[in-house]
Amino acid sequence: MLYILYGTEPVIIKQKVDQIKKESGLDNLSWSYYDLENSNLKDIIEEANSGSLFSTKRGIYVENAYIFTGTTNKKLPEQDTKLLEGYLDVMNEDTILVFSVFKEKLDVRKKITKKIQEVGKVINLNVKNNDVSIIKDMFKPCNISFDNCVYFKNRIGNDLGILNQEAKKILVFKENKGEVTKEDIVNLTTSNVDMDLFHLIDNIVSDNKKAALESFEEMLKHGEEPFVIIINLANQFRIFYQVKTLFEKGYNGKSIAEYLKIHPFRVKKALERRHQFDSKQLLSYLDKLADLDFKIKSGVIDKKIGLELFILDKDCCI
Numbered sequence: 001m002l003y004i005l006y007g008t009e010p011v012i013i014k015q016k017v018d019q020i021k022k023e024s025g026l027d028n029l030s031w032s033y034y035d036l037e038n039s040n041l042k043d044i045i046e047e048a049n050s051g052s053l054f055s056t057k058r059g060i061y062v063e064n065a066y067i068f069t070g071t072t073n074k075k076l077p078e079q080d081t082k083l084l085e086g087y088l089d090v091m092n093e094d095t096i097l098v099f100s101v102f103k104e105k106l107d108v109r110k111k112i113t114k115k116i117q118e119v120g121k122v123i124n125l126n127v128k129n130n131d132v133s134i135i136k137d138m139f140k141p142c143n144i145s146f147d148n149c150v151y152f153k154n155r156i157g158n159d160l161g162i163l164n165q166e167a168k169k170i171l172v173f174k175e176n177k178g179e180v181t182k183e184d185i186v187n188l189t190t191s192n193v194d195m196d197l198f199h200l201i202d203n204i205v206s207d208n209k210k211a212a213l214e215s216f217e218e219m220l221k222h223g224e225e226p227f228v229i230i231i232n233l234a235n236q237f238r239i240f241y242q243v244k245t246l247f248e249k250g251y252n253g254k255s256i257a258e259y260l261k262i263h264p265f266r267v268k269k270a271l272e273r274r275h276q277f278d279s280k281q282l283l284s285y286l287d288k289l290a291d292l293d294f295k296i297k298s299g300v301i302d303k304k305i306g307l308e309l310f311i312l313d314k315d316c317c318i
Contacts (some may be wrong), residue, residue: 138167
């Protein structure tokens with residue numbers, strides 16, 4: 001059998017490779033590993049045609065299989081894809097050959113890609129960051145509810161690599177059995193402060209005061225200073241206002257990032273939320289935070305109480 005696995009998330013591709021290995025019934029001694037950027041396709045085909053010293057069957061995993069993409073990097077070794085085409089005509093039934101490509105798409109115009117689509121399995125592993133089923137798979141063999149998957153993702157963020165690392169910490173603690181609870185997630189994982197800030201902002205804007213206070217308390221538990229949160233809120237609301245204004249003037253995400261000299265990720269997040277905010281509302285938040293900043297520095301109000309009152313949309317002078 002021959003596979004091409006492709007997608008932008010190495011974590012998901014690795015999970016699929018592990019699944020193929022498990023289903024093959026072969027141990028690690030019967031698997032070989034290559035990186036096509038540092039290997040010769042000729043050597044891989046020769047091994048695919050040979051037998052294993054440890055069993056009648058063998059597996060070969062080849063990373064960075066750029067021959068199936070439109071990559072034209074002259075620094076990469078030239079590969080004779082006709083050797084692979086010949087192998088596809090008389091594949092060794094005792095060999096499982098798995099190619100992986102860390103790209104969003106393959107070049108389906110290439111002859112070699114078309115031929116593998118006919119005789120092998122081409123698996124698209126591109127995923128949406130909010131796909132809860134991916135997170136559920138990370139916790140196997142433990143069980144985790146849909147709500148706790150969502151909570152886990154909201155707490156950690158969208159980076160699947162980091163999500164996978166945090167899930168492994170929980171699995172070790174749970175000894176790979178039982179139900180993963182919200183308490184396990186809170187006690188055993190490290191919250192993404194940027195995500196906490198966005199949750200706090202979303203809850204403030206949607207007037208969900210209870211959830212906003214919970215987000216604020218969560219940030220305090222992880223050592224965030226109220227005054228730093230105030231500064232970060234003001235900075236983020238300012239970015240939202242600037243990005244919204246520039247976008248309405250015809251700027252795209254890249255040009256906005258260059259104009260404001262900020263990371264494209266922050267622009268992306270602001271653009272995703274632009275429909276949530278009214279420009280006047282954003283300016284009002286900035287005025288209130290500036291007023292709160294002055295009153296805290298003047299000793300008129302405690303910083304924690306002042307921020308709580310801001311969240312509750314009450315007079316910060318109380």
